[in-house]
Structure formats: structure tokens, C-alpha cells
Amino acid sequence: MPEFKDMLKYFRMKENLSQSELAAKLGISPSAVSMYEVGKREPDFETEEKIADFFHTDLDTLRGRESSDAEQQPSYYLDKDSSDAAQFLFSNPEYKVLFDASRKVKPEDINLVAEMIKRMAGGSSDDTGC
Secondary structure (H helix, E strand, O other): OOOHHHHHHHHHHHOOOOHHHHHHHHOOOHHHHHHHHHOOOOOOHHHHHHHHHHOOOOHHHHOOOOOOOOOOOOOOOOOHHHHHHHHHHHHOHHHHHHHHHHOOOOHHHHHHHHHHHHHHHOOOOOOOOO
């Protein structure tokens, strides 16, 4: 289950904000945002509410808690593969550059690059689904 620090970073990155930009919008110091995101410090209740309001979310979500009616709510993703891919990109932001670049090229070019990567990794061409 994600923690506050993870959710704060998730929401900040989703809005394409740097720590300094978020700090300026919230009226707090950039070092406070940094410490929140690495888990060295937690905000007071008022700041936590300000963060939740800024990102248009509730405190339970911001704190990484599921609400009691979470099972009744539909998932944001339509299938598990989409959810897994999104979680992978969130957990491994260094791969985002590949994802972003792939949106600007033709599908056949993506397949060619995927094949090259598989060959460099020693895999067969049947395990990508491309």
C-alpha cells in the first residue's frame, strides 16, 4: 500500500510540477516538499489539507489509504495490464522517456525497436506481444 510520500510524488509528477513549483503553489519551502517525498518529515494537518485540496483529492487517498467503499468504485484502469504498466512507469520514472518517445513514432518503428531490445536482452520475439 502506498504511503503519503509516494502519493505526494505521484500527484506532483502527474501535474508535471517540480518540487519547487509545488512548494510555491502551496506556500511552503521546497525543502519541505523534498522531505515529505523522501519520508523524513510529514506535514501538519493544515498543510496536508492544503495539499489534498490542491490536487483535488481526499485525505485518505493522499495518505495512501483505501476508502471504505473502494471495492464498490470502478478501477481507473480497464484491465490489469494497463494498471501494471502504469505502476511500472510510476515506480521506474527513468523508463518514461521511452514511453514518451514511442508516442511520436509509427507502430512499425516501435516493433523494430522492441525487437532490437529483445535481442540485446537475449529474449525471443514471441514474448512482447508486439
